[in-house]
Amino acid sequence: MRDATPVGGFRKKAWGLNVALGLVVAAVVFFVLRSATDESGDVPKAAPSAQPSSADRPAPSAQSSVADRPMIGLADVFPNQVADPAGGTYTKVGAVVLKSCTEPDSVGPLLADYIARGKGCVGEQVALYKDAKNNQFNLAVFTMKDPLDTVKLVTRLGSAPMDYQVGAQAPPPGSGLKTLPPDSGMVQGFTGQGRAMVVGLGQWSDGATRDYQRLVERLTPLLNSVSDRVARYETSP
Secondary structure (H helix, E strand, O other), X not given: OOEOOOEOOEEEEOOOOOEEEEEEEOXXXXXXXXXXXXOOXXXXXXXXXXXXXXXXXXOHHHHHHHOOOOOOOHHHHOOOEEEOOOOOEEEXXXXXXXXXXXXXXXXXXXXXXXXXXXXXXXXXXEEEEEOOOOXXXXXXXXXXXXXXXXXXXXXXXXOOOOOOOEOOEEOOOOOOOOOOOOOOOEEEEEEEEOOEEEEEEEEOOOOOOOOHHHHHHHHHHHHHHHHHHHHHHHHOO
16 A cells, blocks of 8 residues: 655555445435455444534525635644543544645545535545544545535435545554555545535454444544534534
8 A cells, every 4th residue: 555745644545445335314424335355244324313403504695604714723623532422532643634625645536526516615624533442533524615515515425325535544653553454444424514524434443344333333423523513613603
């Protein structure tokens, strides 16, 4: 596997298309990415989630007033630690604001095209977290200028579960985490919060291609926590 030049403490991980199985529950879309050698054959069911709030469908009159608003602060959206309701914590390994929302090593061509068709993207922020067992969790926040573009992005990505359009960040040296190969097992979830689409990726510490339901359960609290922070910012005066 070849890594690109480090950016903000991350080494961008080369990533490819794997077999994907998807389902939609309320405002959250979950995907499973697994290699052809997966022995378990299990397909996870997404954890129950709250019904979409009014923040997911902003009033047209509010769109112009928020279009030029900066995205949420990096430290605000990605705190150093996030509590796990089941016990323990998720610890931030690193976070960075990318140069654009369509960097080839971080965003697939389909998503890049969707973003280019919209009314503009304020920016993309990414972070890598780990839990006590060194399982890896990537978060990416795409803040669009028009909240309706966010709805379109989540809807389009949810309707094409065979396409893996957001790349996982490889861990930086000294993090204690392995750089996992592209064919590692992975689950992926999307939420829409005002102008922002939040993407969460979860991988076992050894890249195992099994127990996807458990992996969804490990990813969900972190994805929800980040999404809640974005939602509060997007709906604040």
